[in-house]
Amino acid sequence: MSGDGPTLRRPGPGDADDSGTAYLDEPLARCVRELGANVGAIYLCDLEPEMFRLALLIGAPVDFFTPWLRVPLATPTPGTDAIRQQQLVWVGNQQQMVDAYPGVAVAVPYPFVLAAAPISGTRRWGALLLLWPPTHSERATRRERRNVMSTCARLARLVDEHTRTRRYVPPPAPRVLSSVTLRPAAAPQGPAAADFAARLPDGALALDLQGRVTYVSPLAAELLGRSEDDLAGTLPWQSLPWLDDPVYEDRYRAAVFTRQPVAFAALRPPNASLHFRLYPDSSGISVLVRPAGEADGSGSVQRDRLSPVPARVGRLYQLMHLATALTEAASVRDVVDLVADQIVPAFDAHALVLYLVEAGRLRVAGHRGYPAEALARLDGSPLNTGLAPSAQATTTGAPLFLGSRAEFDMLYPGVVRPAGQQAWAVLPLTTHHEPVGCCVMAYERPHAFDADERAVLTSLAGLIAQALERARLYDVQYELAHGLQQALLPDALPDLPGLETAASYLPGTSGMEIGGDFYDLIRLSCGSAAAVIGDVQGHNVAAAALMGQIRTAIRAHATATTSPAEVLSRTNRLLLDLDSDLIASCMYVELDLDRRQARLASAGHLPPLLGFPGQPAQPLDIAPGPLLGVDPGADYPMTHFPLDAGTLLALYTDGLVESPDTDLDQALASHARQLDRNDPGQPTDLDALIDALLRAVPPTGPRTDDIAVLLLHTLA
Incomplete structure (x- = not known):
């Protein structure tokens, strides 16, 4: 493919690079050339968070990418999925595009193969996109994967280096790089090529990838009814109004995207029917024009004269x-x-x-x-x-x-x-x-x-x-809905001597349903408290209402019983008496700050993360009992652990650590590392720690579950 792939035209006097992205031109062009792709594009992050914009494009007009000049990260496209998932996304055929990205398939209804890969260095800079014709293999080869990912790594290093000594400024508009054919060009070839085209029995035109006429043979000009000078440098559907039809422009777009020959017939007023055949490659499109016979035409001619100019396809x-x-x-x-x-x-x-x-x-x-x-x-x-x-x-x-x-x-x-x-x-x-x-x-x-x-x-x-x-x-x-849920959560956590606390509730981003996640901190005495966290099954008003009932019941039982196990047992029986179809997980931790001791009981809830002074945080080994609302005779074993000064305890719901394609043990270990601190026993910015925990949640798309986090830090 090295003989006919795209390379870069050196900028001319009017081609100043206002976007500051010229240092990315060569790696993009090389990747497109080596892999034989039709189209290459680079998206870079915008100043607006979670927004990416088209920065560089080669092999297609920028108009083709108008719907995606700026793309929010949440929009389902191959490029945004590659950024979110931090992996190569490969779309092998048109049906895969329809199934995975129907919005893209509607806007670009042509067959092609697409690859998207993340450009990530010191930050998630953006994505690389490559397109091939439908004749390309539907599966990525090992060489293609290696080339794409190594190109992305190089692009990331270049952006890292470029922004190390200057402020990052996103490109104001995409730059379209010129595609030229790498063939030896002897001086006499121009006239010889023109003479060759003039001897053909058909008219010949050449278009660049933007659709503009770069060459017209005398016979083509005669067939089209315009002079060569009138046609040169124009878009055919602008200089020839009778070609201003969505059908014809669609054929041009199909040729550019698929790199496959396409053909159509058109009527040149008053009654000349012409046959067009387009032959695309990486440098442009060759067009052959020949008469297709006289058309019958008063009706057709009249329609052509009177019909309004159709919409651009x-x-x-x-x-x-x-x-x-x-x-x-x-x-x-x-x-x-x-x-x-x-x-x-x-x-x-x-x-x-x-x-x-x-x-x-x-x-x-x-x-x-x-x-x-x-x-x-x-x-x-x-x-x-x-x-x-x-x-x-x-x-x-x-x-x-x-x-x-x-x-x-x-x-x-x-x-x-x-x-x-x-x-x-x-x-x-x-x-x-x-x-x-x-x-x-x-x-x-x-x-x-x-x-x-x-x-x-x-x-x-x-x-x-x-x-x-x-x-x-x-x-x-x-x-x-969320007002109801917030009303059921504590407005503020009580102040307790020797204890720092912070909590956060983050609703899911997928759908408007509210969840049943809850947390609480209950003052039992001047030197003791109970920390509670739980998750009611479901994401609806019923789940939120039951969450409020469970939280109220736990508060009542906390001051009337002597152990976490008894609190959960009584709450479990109450939930069964309510005859609800819902179940709930819950963890109850009793904190004795005077004696520096803690004990907990769990009803099917995930283990807390516990960090002792001078030691790395890790999940606490517990023996959970059954979920609330399942077994009326359930027992809830208790776990005891010390509360030395500087101990950090993190309670959380499953939305923090559970997600598709994520190993739970690895997720717990990752979040435990976020809790390690340099100065154990000293005041800690717990809000910053919660932010770190939330940032560690894998960005796998819209979040379907709520997240509740409660942090407790003992002081000297």
């Missing part, structure tokens, strides 16, 4: 992708992020404000690119005046397209325009004839909204409105 695919993504947006914040990160770039806008209707006013739900003073003026503007474009569009339900400042000032002479904006699309968000809000997209230059763009934006507004309506309902339910 890339925009249609973007719309399908965005529609799919909007159905997955759960909260209002998710909708705002999706619109800002994917929809705004797709339409070349530079700023966005998304309003929600609340009590007759427009409230800002989210924005990008708007100055703070403008937001303060816009937030809470009344609907009944109709003076501003956003209020007018919301109340009338009709979109507004303002292509220039002059047009804005003529229609709204008394309204202050945000600085730096020169065109606006004001889209009412309406469902069931009820206004939900308004979406305003702003442009930094005058913008002509053609009929195609207006139609797509209007359709998109309907999808955004539906997503926002669902998201508002979700947010209300989420706040109610």
Whole structure:
């Protein structure tokens, strides 16, 4: 493949590297060339947490990647999965893409093979993406895996070195590297190649990978009805309006993605039918054009003259992708992020404000690119005046397209325009004839909204409105559910002499269901306390309600009994008397701070992590009893251990250590290492320790379980 793979064109006078990523060009090009890939891309982290942006691209137009110019880590794509899982992700065929990443498959409905691998050094910098034609093996070879991972390691070292002496700045826009063919180029070849093409019985064109015409033979110009000069440097569907059809552009996109020959027929007015065949490779596309016979045509010709210019196929695919993504947006914040990160770039806008209707006013739900003073003026503007474009569009339900400042000032002479904006699309968000809000997209230059763009934006507004309506309902339910759960957890932990404490509850990130995780610290006397942690089965209101009952029962039994075993036994019998279908794990630890002793009993709960002064922390060896709610005659063995000054005890629920593809013993050992401290017996930043424990949770995607952590540290 070394004879026809991509390499780098040295930047010319107008090719300044504004993004500061030129040091990554050569490793990317070499990897693409050595592995025979069609397309290579590098994503790097953004300044916004958990966000990655396209930095470098080779082998395809950047327009093909518009839906993924900026990608939140939570978005399911091969690249984000590679970053989260820190491993190679291989998609061997189109069906695998449909099964694993339906949103990507909708936006790019072509067969190809894809590899994504993480670029990780001192931090998770990003991901490397490679694409091959569908003729490539569906399985990665050992050589390919080794090359991809070694390239990622080199890229990570380069970014580490680059940022060691300077502040990291993400690239403002992706750089597209030129692909050229590595063939010996003798001086006479240019005229000879032109003479060769002129002698062919078919017309010949050459396109670069961006779709622009780089060569036209005389016969091709004659067949297309334009001069060679008129066609050179243009996109065919722009210089030849009769090719401005999604079907034809789709064939071009298919050729670029699959590197397979494609063919189609088109009618050149008034009645000349032409046959096109595209032959792609890594440097561009060769096109042969020949007559395909005369077409019948009054009807066809008339349709060609009168039909409106169809939508760009890339925009249609973007719309399908965005529609799919909007159905997955759960909260209002998710909708705002999706619109800002994917929809705004797709339409070349530079700023966005998304309003929600609340009590007759427009409230800002989210924005990008708007100055703070403008937001303060816009937030809470009344609907009944109709003076501003956003209020007018919301109340009338009709979109507004303002292509220039002059047009804005003529229609709204008394309204202050945000600085730096020169065109606006004001889209009412309406469902069931009820206004939900308004979406305003702003442009930094005058913008002509053609009929195609207006139609797509209007359709998109309907999808955004539906997503926002669902998201508002979700947010209300989420706040109610988690408000209930927070009300059932302690507001604050009691202060006890000689004991430092800290606790944290972290809800799951997948779905809005609340969990049954709970913790508590109960003062038994001036020198003693009881620490409790547990997890009720299920993620719903019933689980949270039962959690509240168990916590109340434990508090009552803690002051009326003499041992942890008896507390759990009584709580177990109460749970059975409630005739609930749910079960629960629980751990009860009695702390005697005066005697420096502790004893605990466990009802099927994971062992605590215990660190003694000067010794590494490790899981405590315990003998747990049955879960609560299973056996009315269950016994709960007790475990005794000392509480010397400097002892650190960590109680937690299973969400901290259990996850798919994670070994429990390894997870416990990893979290135990987070608890080791340099100064045993001295005050410790327990909140920082909890943060360290939570950071050690493997990032395997949306977290389906809640996490509760309770830390106890004895002082001298």
